[in-house]
Amino acid sequence: MIGRAFLATFRAILTDSAALMLLIGSAILYSFFYPSAYSGEVPTRMPVAVVDLDHSGTSRSLVSKLSALQQAEVVARLPSPDDALRWIESRRASAVVIIPEGFERHILRGEQGTVALYGSGAYLLRSSTALTGVGAALSALGRDAATDQAMALGAPAPPALGLIQRPLFNTREGYGSTVFPGVTFIIIHQTLLIGLALLAATMRERHGPLAFNPRDLLGIALAFFAIGAANVAYFTGFVFWFQDMPRAAGSLGALALAGALFVAATVTAALALASFFKTRERPLQLWIVTSVPIYFLSGLSWPAEATPDWLVLLARLLPTTPGIHLMVGVNQMGASLAEQRTDLLNLVALILLYGTVTIVRYCMPSPGHNLRRPIG
Amino acid sequence: MAEPSGPPRPGAAFREGWHREIRFLQSSFWDRALVGWIPLLLMAVMAIQLSAGVMRDLPIAVVDQDGGATARELVRRLDAAPGLRVVARPPDMHAAERLVRSRDAYAILLIPRDTQRTVLRGQTASLTVFYNASYSTASGAAVREIGAVVQSYAVQLAKDQIATIEPGKVRPPPITAQTTILFNPQGSYELQLVALIHPALLHLIFMVAVASALGRELRDGTIGGWLGGMPPPSAVAAIAGKVAVYIVAFMAWSAVATGYLAEVRGWPVLGSPLMLFAGYAAMYLAYASVALLVTGLTLSMSKTLSMTGLYAGASFAFAGAIFPIESASLFARLWSALLPYTAFAKLLAEQWMMGSPAAASWPHIAIMLIFLVVGAGIGFPRYIAAATTPAVWGCR
Numbered sequence: 001m002i003g004r005a006f007l008a009t010f011r012a013i014l015t016d017s018a019a020l021m022l023l024i025g026s027a028i029l030y031s032f033f034y035p036s037a038y039s040g041e042v043p044t045r046m047p048v049a050v051v052d053l054d055h056s057g058t059s060r061s062l063v064s065k066l067s068a069l070q071q072a073e074v075v076a077r078l079p080s081p082d083d084a085l086r087w088i089e090s091r092r093a094s095a096v097v098i099i100p101e102g103f104e105r106h107i108l109r110g111e112q113g114t115v116a117l118y119g120s121g122a123y124l125l126r127s128s129t130a131l132t133g134v135g136a137a138l139s140a141l142g143r144d145a146a147t148d149q150a151m152a153l154g155a156p157a158p159p160a161l162g163l164i165q166r167p168l169f170n171t172r173e174g175y176g177s178t179v180f181p182g183v184t185f186i187i188i189h190q191t192l193l194i195g196l197a198l199l200a201a202t203m204r205e206r207h208g209p210l211a212f213n214p215r216d217l218l219g220i221a222l223a224f225f226a227i228g229a230a231n232v233a234y235f236t237g238f239v240f241w242f243q244d245m246p247r248a249a250g251s252l253g254a255l256a257l258a259g260a261l262f263v264a265a266t267v268t269a270a271l272a273l274a275s276f277f278k279t280r281e282r283p284l285q286l287w288i289v290t291s292v293p294i295y296f297l298s299g300l301s302w303p304a305e306a307t308p309d310w311l312v313l314l315a316r317l318l319p320t321t322p323g324i325h326l327m328v329g330v331n332q333m334g335a336s337l338a339e340q341r342t343d344l345l346n347l348v349a350l351i352l353l354y355g356t357v358t359i360v361r362y363c364m365p366s367p368g369h370n371l372r373r374p375i376g
Numbered sequence: 377m378a379e380p381s382g383p384p385r386p387g388a389a390f391r392e393g394w395h396r397e398i399r400f401l402q403s404s405f406w407d408r409a410l411v412g413w414i415p416l417l418l419m420a421v422m423a424i425q426l427s428a429g430v431m432r433d434l435p436i437a438v439v440d441q442d443g444g445a446t447a448r449e450l451v452r453r454l455d456a457a458p459g460l461r462v463v464a465r466p467p468d469m470h471a472a473e474r475l476v477r478s479r480d481a482y483a484i485l486l487i488p489r490d491t492q493r494t495v496l497r498g499q500t501a502s503l504t505v506f507y508n509a510s511y512s513t514a515s516g517a518a519v520r521e522i523g524a525v526v527q528s529y530a531v532q533l534a535k536d537q538i539a540t541i542e543p544g545k546v547r548p549p550p551i552t553a554q555t556t557i558l559f560n561p562q563g564s565y566e567l568q569l570v571a572l573i574h575p576a577l578l579h580l581i582f583m584v585a586v587a588s589a590l591g592r593e594l595r596d597g598t599i600g601g602w603l604g605g606m607p608p609p610s611a612v613a614a615i616a617g618k619v620a621v622y623i624v625a626f627m628a629w630s631a632v633a634t635g636y637l638a639e640v641r642g643w644p645v646l647g648s649p650l651m652l653f654a655g656y657a658a659m660y661l662a663y664a665s666v667a668l669l670v671t672g673l674t675l676s677m678s679k680t681l682s683m684t685g686l687y688a689g690a691s692f693a694f695a696g697a698i699f700p701i702e703s704a705s706l707f708a709r710l711w712s713a714l715l716p717y718t719a720f721a722k723l724l725a726e727q728w729m730m731g732s733p734a735a736a737s738w739p740h741i742a743i744m745l746i747f748l749v750v751g752a753g754i755g756f757p758r759y760i761a762a763a764t765t766p767a768v769w770g771c772r
Contacts, residue, residue, distance in 0.1 A: 018678045018772070026682075033686070036708040037693040037701065089732045091722065120730075132520060160533035161450075162500045163526045165519060167509035168476060178512045179693075198678070202772075246510075280772055281595070281677050282406060285588050288685035289414065289581045292573060292692055293421050302565075303482075303514035305435065306428040311421070325479065332510045335477040 005212075005219025006226075012199055013223075019202075022195035023224075027231050030187045031239045038176030046134065048072040049084045049093035056104035062115070062138075066097065072134050088120050095119045095131060097138070169333045170246050177245045181331060182300040182324045184239070185262065188231045189320045190291055192263075193270040196224055197283035200274035210275070212362045221267055221358075228263035236331055249334030257337060258330050261347040262323035268354035269319055275361035298324040317353075322346035383606050386613035393617025396602065397589060401621070410585050411625040415578060419633055422573045427641070429566035434518040435463040437472045437481040444492030446501075446533070453529055454485070459521035469506075476508050482515040483507040485522060495533060513565075567643045571728055572697050572721060574633035575656070579663050579717055580688040582626045586619055586667040587684050591677025594762060597770050603763035611760045619664045623657070630656040646731030655723040655737065658744035662716035663688060665751025672758030676771045691717035697725065719743040 013019050050066060052059050067074040075093055078084050084096040098116040107113040115138055119131040170177050204210055212220065236255060240247035277283050296302055297315035304312045315321045322343035329335035329343070337344060384392060401408045438454065440447045455462040463481055466472040472484040486504045494501040505522050507515035593599035603611045634652065637643050645652055666687065671680045694701060694712045701712045712718050723740040726732035762768050 018682065021682060026686075029686070034690065034693065036705050036711070037690070038704065089726065089730050090736065091725075132523075159500055159530045160495045160498075161526050161530040162502045163523055164502055164504045165523075166504055166506045168473070168506050170509035170512070178510065181510075183693075281588070281591070281681060284678060284681040284685070285410065285584055286406065286414070288681065288689055289410075289418065289577065289584055291685075291689055292576060292580075293418050296422060296425060296573075300511065301513050302426060302569075303431060303434065303511065305433060305514070306431045307425050308427075311425055328510050329477065329479075333477050333508070339474060339478040 001213070001215040002219040002222065005216040006223045009220045009223035012203075013195075013227075016199065016202065019195050019199050022191050022198065023227050026191050027187065027234065030191075031184075031235060034183055034187070035176055035180055035239075035243045038180060046072050046094045046131075047075040047092065048095045048097055048134065049076040049078055049087045050074055051078050051081055051084050051096065051098045053101045054099050054103040058104040058107060058113070059099045062099065066138075069134070084118075088118070091120075095134060097134075169249065176243065177332075179301065180243070181240070181245060181328050182295060182298060184235045185320055185324050185327055186291055186295050186298075188228060188235070188263075189266050189294070189323070190287065191231075192224060192228050192266050193273060194283045194287050196267070196270040197274035197277050197287070198280055200271075201277035201282060202280045204278040205280055210362060214359065214363055217271075217358070217362050221271060224267045224270065225263055228266055229259065232259040232263060232327075236327070240331065246332040249332055250330035250336070254330050254335075254337050258326040258340070258344070261344060261351070262319060262326060265319035265323065265347045265350040265354065268351050268358055272354040272357035272361065275358065294318055294320055297321060300324055300328065316346055317350070319347065319350055322350075384610055384614075386610050389606060389610035389614040390617035390620070393614035394620055395617075397618045397621040400589075400592075407585075407588065410581060410588070411622060415581050415626075415629050416632075418577050418581070419574050419629070422577070423570055423636060426566050426569050426573075429564040430459070431514060431517045431565075432458055433461040434459055434483075434514055434521075435461050435481045436483045436485065436518055436522070437464040437466055437475050438462055438485045438487065439466055439469055439472050440487045441489045442487050442491040446492045446495050447487045450487065450526070450529055453525050454522065457521050457525050459517060460525075473506075476506070479508075479511070482511060483518045483522065564643070566641065567637070567729065570637055570641075571643070571724060572695075573692070574637075575630070575659070575720060575724065576692045576695075576717065578626055578629055578633065579659055579691065579720075580684075582622060582660055583663040583667050583684050583688045584681060585622050585626075586664050587671060587680045588677065589618055589622065590615070590668060590671040590759065591680050594671070594675055594769055595677045595772065597766065599763045599769065600766060603760060606763075608756075608760060611763065612756055615668070615756065615759065619668075623660050623664065626660055627653070627656060643728075645728050647727035647737075648734040649727075651734040651737050652724065652727045654741060655720050655727070655744075658741045658748075659716050659720040662744040662747035662751070665748045665755060666716075667751075668755030668759060669751040670755075672755040672762070675762055675768045678772060687715075688717070691715050694718065695721045697721040716744045716747050 013023055048066070050063050052063055063074070063077070066072060072095070076087060078087065081096070081098055084093070084098065087093040088096060096118040098118070100114065100116065103113045103115070117131065117135055117138065200210065236247065236259070239245075274283070297311070297318060298321045299307065299312070299315070307315075326340055326343045326347070329340050401411065436454070438451050440451065451462055451465070454460050464472075464475055466475060469484070469486065472481070472486075475481040476484060484506045486506065488502070488504075491501040491503070503526060505519055507519050509515060593602060603614060606614060630653065634645065634649070638645050638649075667680065667684065670683050670687075671677075674680050674683070694708060694715055695718045696702065696712055701709055701718075704712075719740040723737045726737050726740075727734070
């Protein structure tokens with residue numbers, strides 16, 4: 001019985017082009033489509049405009065050193081700060097370096113020469129990291145630029161404390177390797193959910209209310225589990241390798257268990273959700289609009305510490321929230337299962353919750369069944 | 377509904393298209409939800425999640441191998457910084473890394489042995505911060521804050537030493553950069569993200585709603601009775617009347633979203649609000665035309681909705697406002713250029729945050745109107761032709 005339902009489910013998917021596209025085609029499509037957005041990885045060179053109001057030897061040497069920086073590309077040398085503002089407003093430059101009048105004089109006197117660095121807050125996420133880099137590079141340039149000062153006054157004392165920054169896990173720190181591993185599990189989650197609900201709604205359109213005996217239901221669930229597991233294997237095994245994302249940091253056993261729990265929670269949630277739809281197109285209509293909020297709620301790009309507590313708790317009802325933490329933990333951070341037991345238990349709780357809803361909805365059609373408002 | 381005698385004129389067809397859609401929405405709970413509480417709910421969830429704007433009390437761990445007074449004072453200063461909270465003082469790096477892997481801390485500050493002695497000798501003691509680059513938003517904020525605390529403490533230490541070591545020997549570094557963030561001086565992620573996420577959600581839901589409205593007539597075979605007998609100008613007006621319902625509804629949501637951030641949260645629109653709304657209108661017209669184009673080409677509601685998910689669902693990644701698209705592949709840059717949202721995001725940055733003159737944003741509106749011309753130019757004839765081709769109806 002289980003085997004028959006398993007095979008029947010695959011037959012149903014293969015004979016429905018929309019479901020086939022959603023469940024299998026879109027994973028392949030999105031695996032190439034999405035990473036292309038991040039193929040630039042680290043923003044290589046930030047376009048910077050320079051305003052030199054000092055016109056001295058020191059300022060000229062600073063400008064020429066600026067153009068050699070890895071983080072910045074000098075796109076214009078402008079006569080006034082007003083011109084520079086216009087360059088920022090029209091997005092031709094992301095930052096402006098202004099060297100004030102008297103810059104060289106200050107340095108020769110043994111004081112600090114202050115350079116003003118203006119970044120565009122209209123693109124805060126893009127510019128904050130780059131600005132920090134340019135700011136640090138400017139200070140470092142100062143050491144060379146200060147030879148004149150040293151000749152006059154002797155070398156300055158080194159600062160008392162220095163800070164070395166070392167990234168852990170995602171060492172290349174590209175946008176892609178930060179965002180895409182999260183997006184991956186949103187893709188797997190959403191395509192399973194929508195594809196399964198679309199099939200269930202189509203069956204309900206044709207045959208009326210759906211009811212299965214527990215063995216058939218298990219067979220159906222296993223078929224979707226197989227698709228989800230194949231997706232996880234495809235992304236963590238092939239796509240992360242092909243796109244050269246941080247991967248395989250944890251053990252294969254941890255990956256298998258974490259992946260299985262994520263897919264099981266997603267399939268039970270999808271079955272539970274699908275039991276409410278009775279129009280074929282409805283799941284597509286209502287569910288594709290949720291991807292961006294689901295991604296942010298996972299807490300990968302916006303930390304739970306800065307999210308209201310009740311929203312963090314509600315977000316844990318989505319399989320993607322613990323799922324993304326687990327998969328990033330296993331694939332990038334090399335975290336062990338013990339270190340991630342909260343997320344594992346979260347997934348187990350979701351499997352139990354949505355599994356119960358699924359069994360109640362499909363195996364025990366109550367007399368009041370028709371009173372529930374079906375979607376569509 | 378009484379059939380009018382003879383084909384309706386465009387004005388009447390527009391009104392009929394409008395009323396036809398209103399009547400349908402009144403009868404369908406879930407289609408009504410898609411223009412009603414669903415956009416409100418999704419926008420509210422994002423607004424609430426990001427309402428903190430800046431990240432405070434991010435958990436970090438300190439491994440203090442030195443144990444001297446300098447290290448103790450540094451830890452005190454770190455804990456007192458608004459952005460940080462020292463949650464653990466593990467004895468070694470091994471234990472500290474475990475905290476990061478279980479996400480109990482975003483960063484580890486290692487204060488090595490002999491820090492105190494190095495500082496007293498007047499040399500530079502190197503501290504190392506290890507941060508979880510997999511969670512880059514939070515750890516980036518934590519590292520910036522740690523850097524600021526360390527730097528200000530170093531300045532304090534230098535001042536203290538002037539008294540003890542020979543004066544004049546201690547001088548600040550010769551060049552320093554003072555960084556100012558223009559247009560968003562508080563560095564608020566709320567302004568940056570919510571201002572962009574709301575229109576990203578709205579245009580996606582809008583395109584889904586329009587694709588559903590257009591596709592439904594084909595699926596149910598009702599397009600024939602509706603447009604079949606009309607001359608083309610009236611059919612165009614009838615379709616425009618149907619779409620106008622959604623444009624009005626989503627312009628209202630745009631006003632709610634803008635009002636929330638500008639009035640309730642206090643991030644005023646520095647440029648022209650009128651231009652911003654003109655941008656919204658142009659964006660909706662562009663996405664309505666793309667929905668018409670795709671419906672006309674696929675003649676299938678489910679295929680159009682899937683393509684809507686691909687096209688309008690990924691705007692946020694490809695618009696270049698959050699992630700730089702300039703250095704991405706040719707395909708990504710091309711795809712980005714083919715999204716009206718890309719032009720809208722530029723207009724939004726100019727008119728909301730930068731306070732650019734209204735005229736500066738006309739090019740973005742012009743770009744969005746190109747989508748209208750191309751989409752409508754191909755979409756209208758295809759869709760209207762389907763009204764007299766019963767063979768293509770009912771395609772699922």
